[in-house]
Amino acid sequence: MRYFIFLLSIVIGFSGINCTPKNNHTNSPILVDVANFEKHLQELLITADSGAVIELPEGQFDITRSLSLDGIEGITIKGQGKDKTVLSFKNQIQGAEGLLIKANHVTLEGFSIEDSKGDGLKLLDSRGVVLRDLNITWTNGADSTNGGYGIYPVACQKVLIEHCEASYASDAGIYVGQSTDVVxxxxxxxxxxxxxxxxxxRNVDCYNNLAENNTGGILIFNLPDLPQAFGYNVRVHENTCRNNNFENFSPRGGMVNTLPPGAGMLVVAHKDLEIFDNKISGHKTLGLGIISYLFTRRPFDVKNGFEPFYYNVNVHDNVFERPDDIADQTTEFGQMISALFGGQPQDILIDGIFHPDTNTGQPVCFQNNGEDLRFNNLNAAQAEGVQGMLETMDQNLAAFECSLPGLTVEAL
Amino acid sequence: MIDGFRYTFFGMLALLIGCSGGTSVQMDEDSPPFEQLSKYQFFTGDPKNLIPNDGVLPYELITPLFSDYAEKARFVWMPTGSQASIADIDESFEFPIGSVLIKNFYYFNDARTPEKGKQLIETRLLVNRKTGWDALTYVWDDQQADAYLEIAGEVRKINWIDHRGEPKNTTFVIPNKNQCKGCHEYKKQLQPIGPKVRHLNKIYIYQDGPMNQLEKWQQQGYLEPLDNEVAELPNVAPWNDRKALLRDRALAYLEINCGICHGEYGPANISGLFLTTLTKDSNHMGVCKSPVSAGSGSGGRKYDIVPGNPDASILIYRMESLNPGEMMPELGRTMIHEEGVGLIREWIASMEGDCPESL
Structure with a gap:
């Protein structure tokens, strides 16, 4: 009997090896079994042929462990629409994310991920990613124990994120980290x-998004000590950032915990960045902040080309509308702004800490962002604390009225 | 008559395709995996006794990974006449095609008296195929008669009495095939973790007496002859040996528990935190390093390691967390390793220096 099974397994083995790869385009979808959903889906994510289409039926499905796809190329996971197919991780006992993808040429569309214990959807080191019509959320509302990121591609190439929704993430709803060629x-x-x-x-085109009722709308950061040491060539345009005055419910410690409620856009240590044609309205603390990493007073190493400064930041043709409100008092950053400006919302703030090498060009240019802007340059390089900045800061926007060539992003 | 014919027929066929049957290890890396662990014949007699067959060599790591207090019995097997080589003294051995690493996870019913028996949970195989390493998990049946291939993983409730006589229980999570790679990923390939010079360079008590494992592997023909005496080769500190230096013990513990992902070539290198015995830079080791994407895993703390202050260090927070979204390691642990956390606490407490105030 032992030989029989042995032989059988060899026969099965050869048939598996000899079978020609299926044509990606004629693959009929494999529907995940409703009765055995979690296990069947995870098995498919391990055994599917390259190019397979895995279809999720309509319904709400309880998932107890992280789901993962690793290494199989060309997989599509397709639900019946983000309002119809829901993967609920409320009873998750294991795994630092809801769905983890490490695979090239992957398409995810038409489903929701709710209440994952860690990040909702993480994509690591994947090339050729399409995310469409997904909803990542935490159903208990704002809670510091919610997962950090909703949609979280990191160290990926060629990423398209469109028509997705993300809410109640305790760090960022949509977070793109250390990635290249992203829309x-x-x-x-x-x-x-x-x-x-x-x-x-790098090479990021971020446009026509709506960010509202977050603590901060859109952040463009370069942070130190990471394998992809810095980003550049980023366009942020035609977005609407409005009323991002929500409480900062992130756990203490992370960079984002310093974000004051009422922040439209925040730029940290970025270069080659173009921010244009956006509408930034209703923020009680500041519309747009641009600071160097030095301003955070966090330690860092300068290596692999990371620079703590911003330069070549081109801000033009945006519309700013500030509300009649009082700036945030709940965060250190908010308190600082309140102390500096008597609690009045600001439109544009820069820290005035510039690259010592003037060959890097203009730190920042502002052009055609409307009249009557509340602009402040803190000139913080020469200042000691809030008292110091009260003496050094100025409102000389004209000093930064200049133009820079527009950037081109050919991401996909 | 019919049965006799069938046995003869299939027996001959088996001979024709080069399988002699018999009692030796049955491993053909070109074939799909057996459904039953016993078919490989890694063990002789009752499989649950884990008595190694010819050519199946037991080994231990100086400092092992913590897996919810599970005991582990590790073995290596290589095809006759083949041997591993060392391309880089700091990296895992280069194994010949067809090699198998066998790791059995079990609990003693009563850790104070092992004679009271054990519960085998799972046996993991790493098979070195021509296409690369393959991870296979076999889950033991309730009768402990055999273990069966399981690719999607499983969850088991385990009860046992620990070495202090305390009743313990855990929800042991058997990983799915993708999760195996979650830990065993190095330079984007699935790789063995343990078989490195610095993790194996110790005495093991074999059936025929004690011997240094690296010498035994050479004697067995499983490792190319080494130019150096084992005493000249590196070894990590045993994490629980108080005679060793605190820093060495802590780094050995962090390396095997964290450094596979949190290494320069591991999947968590995106964090910039490298917890290995080879890490030179204190910022990359976490000292005054701000978290990047820890989310709630920061526990409201600002730096991975704050010298002298374990309670302000994110590292400790994540080792003491049982929340799947915060805890580290992400996989393979549902309990707190109190002795391990104790060691890292002691090490951080002993460090001198300060981290700056920041926003």
């Missing part, structure tokens, strides 16, 4: 700490 468009991010965050990423 983020037509998405909705609301009630997150950060709506959309672009970090250490």
């Amino acid at each position: 983020i468009r037509d998405n909705l991010a609301h009630h997150n700490v950060a709506g959309i965050e672009i970090e250490n990423s």
